Amino acid sequence: MFSLCFRGQPLFKVASVPPGDGHSKISNVYINNTHCMDDDDFYDRNLALFEEEMDTRPKVSSLLSRLANYTNLTQGAKEHEEAESIGEKKKPSKMGTFMGVYLPCLQNIFGVILFLRLTWVVGTAGVLQALCIVFVCCCCTMLTAISMSAIATNGVVPAGGSYFMISRSLGPEFGGAVGLCFYLGTTFAGSMYILGAIEILLLYIVPKAAVFHGDGGAMLNNMRLYGSICLLLMSLLVFVGVKYVNKLASVFLACVIISIISIYVGGLVSAFKEPHFPVCMLGNRTINGHYVNQTTDLWGHFCQSRDLNATCDEYFTNNQFSQIQGIPGLASGIITENLWSSYLIKGAVVEKSSLSSVQASHPASIQLPYVFVDITTSFTLLVGIFFPSVTGIMAGSNRSGDLKDAQRSIPIGTIFAILTTSIVYLSSVVLFGACIDGVVLRDKFGDSVGGELVVGTLAWPTPWVIVIGSFFSTCGAGLQSLTGAPRLLQAIAKDNIIPFLRVFGHSKPNGEPTWALLLTALIAELGILIASLDMVAPILTMFFLMCYLFVNLACALQTLLRTPNWRPRAQQPKPLLYLTCFCCSPQRVRWSFDDVSEVEQFRKGVKASELQWELWSFYTKIGSEEIYLCRALAKMAAAFFYVVMFAFIAEQLSVIAPLNP
Structure with missing residues (x-):
């Protein structure tokens, strides 16, 4: 049996046609006594001559309501949630694309x-x-x-x-x-x-x-x-x-x-306006900002002592410190330097190829405050x-x-x-x-x-x-x-x-x-x-x-x-x-x-x-x-x-x- 509903109240009943007699089965949201709509659902739909127009012409209130009830759970999780809510009896509405x-x-x-x-x-x-x-x-x-x-x-x-x-x-x-x-x-x-x-x-x-x-x-x-x-x-x-x-x-x-x-x-x-994120460089090598805050800190990391006549790292002695802007900005043209690849092995120092430097005779020690590749x-x-x-x-x-x-x-x-x-x-x-x-x-x-x-x-x-x-x-x-x-x-x-x-x-x-x-x-x-x-x-x-x-x-x-x-x-x-x-x-x-x-x-x-x-x-x-x-x-x-x-x-x-x- 089917019933025609208006504002949640059945108007009249229509006998269902038994399957296999050659007649097509009527399919409409209004002709089903198990899906009678309440007042809110009825008024959220526009008055339309055909059912297809209800899906293509939703109201703004309906869209906002669906956004508020948005969920990203898989099929089956939703049903389990409904089973946990004892007082919830209304079946959730179907969703669109x-x-x-x-x-x-x-x-x-x-x-x-x-x-x-x-x-x-x-x-x-x-x-x-x-x-x-x-x-x-x-x-x-x-x-x-x-x-x-x-x-x-x-x-x-x-x-x-x-x-x-x-x-x-x-x-x-x-x-x-x-x-x-x-x-x-x-x-x-x-x-x-x-x-x-x-x-x-x-x-x-x-x-x-x-x-x-x-x-x-x-x-x-x-x-x-x-x-x-x-x-x-x-x-x-x-x-x-x-x-x-x-x-x-x-x-x-x-x-x-x-x-x-x-x-x-x-x-x-x-x-x-360029964001202010300066990067410290020694020659063309990148300095780790966690360990270096002042010049005296740099001296202590690269030299055996803080004395002026102390023995220092070869690369530290032959190169100068400089500071570059980490975020040059969209109009800086930095993309020309970033077009090509720079594949490195584990333990290598992150370097900037456009800066000049005097290379040392031995690789950089991992104990020095450089930025290393992991x-x-x-x-x-x-x-x-x-x-x-x-x-x-x-x-x-x-x-x-x-x-x-x-x-x-x-x-x-x-x-x-x-x-x-x-x-x-x-x-x-x-x-x-x-x-x-x-x-x-x-x-x-x-x-x-x-x-x-x-x-x-x-x-x-x-x-x-x-x-x-x-x-x-x-x-x-x-x-x-x-x-x-x-x-x-x-x-x-x-x-x-x-x-x-x-x-x-x-x-x-x-x-x-x-x-x-x-x-x-x-x-x-x-x-x-x-x-x-x-x-x-x-x-x-x-x-x-x-x-x-x-x-x-x-x-x-x-x-x-x-x-x-x-x-x-x-x-x-x-x-x-x-x-x-x-x-x-x-x-x-x-x-x-x-x-x-x-x-x-x-x-x-x-x-x-x-x-x-x-x-x-x-x-x-x-x-x-x-x-x-x-x-x-x-x-x-x-x-x-x-x-x-x-x-x-x-x-x-x-x-x-x-x-x-």
Whole structure:
């Protein structure tokens, strides 16, 4: 039976037509006695002749109400929140493209890498290669989003998130492979966000809160200690209830937007008024601002005593001190110096090539107050570190059950979110290269400018806008990762694709995945114990690239084989399918630290064993480029083999343990 409602009161009833008699079923929000609208919902809609006009002509009050109730939780988390609220009886209204897909994708894509590592990537790779890194990563996610659009338009989109959408469209084998990669990537993303938040806290907000003091492993131990505490608190918050995470979603989104706007405003203001961030230079070497405040301090660091006839460092004796402006501004023309790359090995001093100096006969001692490079850099390493900043494109598909028209909202919202973030990243690369000096860009932790966050030196009106905004945004992203990952594991376990994961399908009476949350916290703790954002980011890159490779490969196979159940409305041209798989497969190669750095270390004269010298002579005979290409091809073949093998194992397991109905 159906009833026609007006202001919440049924006017008359219409008998439902039994299925199978050839009559079409009436579909209208006004002809359903379970969805009678109350007075507020009725008056929020305009008077329209057709139902479609109600979605295209919303009132301002309706839009403001939805912004106030914005949430970025995955499908399923929302239902658990409603189960916890006993008094809440009204079902939440369906969301459109902007609130349901576009904003969640924006919040998940913009992350910790933008605030902590993008300036360092620009300074190390140069503006040209940094643009290439950003463009390649954004193309990879854009092509994956096109594959997701094909999946979303292949029949009815089921509720339950991206895993259900992929597994029901492509089959349980590919769905399980994508789901596990997506779960591990989301879990390590939580570790990366927590490490980023702790790095901001200990380096830029409360440096005195460090428990361990000294160089080297002291900072890593501080990261492990505070990261474990933060992970425990976040896990308890998720365990208590996701409704608290939901209430903070709009706050975290506002922090991200305000921080990005302050960067652009600061870049424009720097064209008229340069921010005062002086950098001390000795010859062409950068001096650490933490240790040097006066000339007498410099003398004490470089000489054995404070006497005038004391023995001093050779480089200190032959070169003069100077001071440069760390933020020359948009109109300074500094971008011409920042166009080219400056890859360095671990332990090298950050130098400014345009300044003249008299080189010393021996390398700089790590005990001197210079700004040193903490990691050997290469192009592939920078791609591996930057790639997590373009992930998060599945945030819209995770809310498939909350969307009015998922087939329309998921493709449009995801693609427009990727376009928006790509424009922001590409313009940020140019902005950083045009406003900030190269030595400051290559200074990862801002030691040359007195320990300030490098991107914060460009912000307007104060660096604290970026510091506070990035801290809260990374905390929010970590909470969302710990909220979404257990529910994804629970969905995979309930499908019984892998039998030994069945125990993680159990939950509390209200649906909270307790065991899955415990496993997620343990895996995230492994990432916390690594204690380095630069080490965790490539691991995260591997899982997401495998996830995207599974999605693209499955769509390509379904299209090329012309399977009967694969008829998406958003068709992909065959050249685009080949390009999609090609963009993910080469990046699947491990972003190892030794691909380019081995050759560079030998060229710099770093001490090596006899076996390494034999390898070096072998390199010089046939060429390092050929060796690198062979290694890359071998890793690509191994990656493709793992993909096929995992899909085959999942298929055999599904035969042994069939899916639950």
